[in-house]
Amino acid sequence: SQKIEQNSEALNIQEGKTATLTCNYTNYSPAYLQWYRQDPGRGPVFLLLIRENEKEKRKERLKVTFDTTLKQSLFHITASQPADSATYLCALERSNDYKLSFGAGTTVTVRA
Amino acid sequence: GAGVSQSPSNKVTEKGKDVELRCDPISGHTALYWYRQRLGQGLEFLIYFQGNSAPDKSGLPSDRFSAERTGESVSTLTIQRTQQEDSAVYLCASSLGRGETQYFGPGTRLLVL
Numbered sequence: 001s002q003k004i005e006q007n008s009e010a011l012n013i014q015e016g017k018t019a020t021l022t023c024n025y026t027n028y029s030p031a032y033l034q035w036y037r038q039d040p041g042r043g044p045v046f047l048l049l050i051r052e053n054e055k056e057k058r059k060e061r062l063k064v065t066f067d068t069t070l071k072q073s074l075f076h077i078t079a080s081q082p083a084d085s086a087t088y089l090c091a092l093e094r095s096n097d098y099k100l101s102f103g104a105g106t107t108v109t110v111r112a
Numbered sequence: 113g114a115g116v117s118q119s120p121s122n123k124v125t126e127k128g129k130d131v132e133l134r135c136d137p138i139s140g141h142t143a144l145y146w147y148r149q150r151l152g153q154g155l156e157f158l159i160y161f162q163g164n165s166a167p168d169k170s171g172l173p174s175d176r177f178s179a180e181r182t183g184e185s186v187s188t189l190t191i192q193r194t195q196q197e198d199s200a201v202y203l204c205a206s207s208l209g210r211g212e213t214q215y216f217g218p219g220t221r222l223l224v225l
Contacts, residue, residue, distance in 0.1 A: 043116070044216050046213050049213075055113065060185070089155070089169075091155075098160065098210045099160065100214065102154035102155040102156075104152060
């Protein structure tokens with residue numbers, strides 16, 4: 001069956017450092033992989049989308065990589081700030097589908 | 113322009129009761145999705161509406177769950193004879209169309225006692 005796994009442990013880092021989150025999947029062939037941010041008591045907010053034929057995507061301090069051979073995406077937050085503290089979700093989507101399949105998320109805490 | 117809104121924000125009910133959850137999508141968004149998020153788990157797809165097409169109900173976990181949408185506006189998710197395992201956050205999202213970025217509401221936190 002399909003499985004999407006994100007860092008099982010919460011991530012605690014010092015302000016200014018880079019946070020690296022992983023998203024691994026099995027039995028899935030996504031055309032798109034998306035990353036969302038979710039704050040407590042709120043719905044997820046879309047951050048970045050990367051396509052299966054793209055290796056890397058950047059947006060401001062965020063960087064996403066996508067390796068379809070390893071079946072893995074890495075999500076980097078560079079020069080992290082306390083305001084980056086949140087839960088980050090990865091979501092996969094097939095090309096002939098519109099339903100997103102989500103991982104359980106990784107909670108990031110950035111210490112000042 | 114307002115985002116996706118959901119009501120109520122919190123709902124506590126007794127086992128066996130019916131509940132109705134409401135979603136107001138962003139104006140002009142033809143696609144609407146319902147997801148369920150259990151504590152510590154990823155979002156689970158429940159149902160998808162696109163314009164006047166027949167909805168995709170493939171994610172509904174049992175026949176106690178149903179949803180309706182009036183045209184391209186409000187949607188309601190109904191859970192009949194609630195069970196304790198129905199306790200979760202129910203999230204609604206809307207998008208301009210199929211495959212477009214989904215915008216999520218704040219969710220309804222349902223607790224079944």
